Amino acid sequence: MFLRGADGPVLQLDVPEDLGPFGGDHLLVFHCRAHNDASEAEFADDRLVPEYWDAPQLPYPRPFWRVLLQRQAMLPTVEPEPSIRALPLTLQPFVDTPNSRGLGAQTFKVGGTPSWAQDPEYYTCACGTDLEYLCQVPEGMEFEVHPGQPEQPYSVGADTYGLFLGNEVYLLACPSHCDPAAVWPVNQN
Template sequence: MFLWRADGAVLPARHPPELKPFGEDHLLVFHCRAHNDASSPELSDGRLVRRYWDAPQPPYPRPFWRVLLQRSAALPAAEPEPSLHALPVSLRPFTDTPDEEERGARTFKVGGVPSWAQFPESYHCACGAELVYLCQVPEDREFAACPGQPEQPYSVGIDTYQLFLGNEVYLLACPAHCDPAAVWPVNQH
């Protein structure tokens, strides 16, 4: 299996074609800067609930994040996102060397072996498919905010934003592509 490491780590990114079943899909990650919390899955009969990407995230009535995996991605926006510094994404293959606990490298990576910070987690999509590991964002990964942007609550720096309280984030996606939003963000610290 191919493993790709991102240098510069800015999302969205198009996945390398060798990354089955997500090769050449376009990944987009959105996160509310005001609600910097961890996600919590809602299950029914051992599966994530129907439309889990829209399920409440207590104490909020809806998720404060959105992750999309699109097969037929649109062209990039003409103007960059005004809140974050845009950086190019460079994916390169590397060999994932498991650590003493056989978890793999703890870095921003696409594909390969997840480096679980706590314990392996697995979920089944509402459609019945077992979600597949797509990528991870390392713990305490900061994304540089543009000058003048509001501070993110519970963030490490006043000029940076983090995903899910800075936890290690693992994106698990539906290999059946039942919906572009059929991606679950697992948070561990």
């Protein structure tokens, strides 16, 4: 996994092969460094609206983020994004044993059981398939930037960027892979 910035993904990783319908996919998370807000879902007939990944995120006419889940993706770029300090991470298997409330470990993880900060949230993709939990980014996880980069609004510090106001982020994806962008970022605090 490499952490990247506004021109490239903030976060990218190869999903482990044994992770259900997403195994072997390549996950990319982009987030605008000039806008730092929470996402807000729009619905039509109890489903996310068609092309929800492009739906307005008020007060903005379009989302300030993009999450892609690519099948048979090309290799990640070797050149790091210049504003974010690229940090390699190694995913390691672990047993995510739910606690007495049915919540998993509160950490960065791919797969396992979500550790919902509030009540669990469930969404149905515009294609009619129920979204499934893919990944969790813990509350307050910051991505270090190189000195001299513009400060991100509502970020913890001038030398870091965050995702969705630093909230706990749960990525729910369409197991039908109806579109590479069919991933919804749930934000909770």
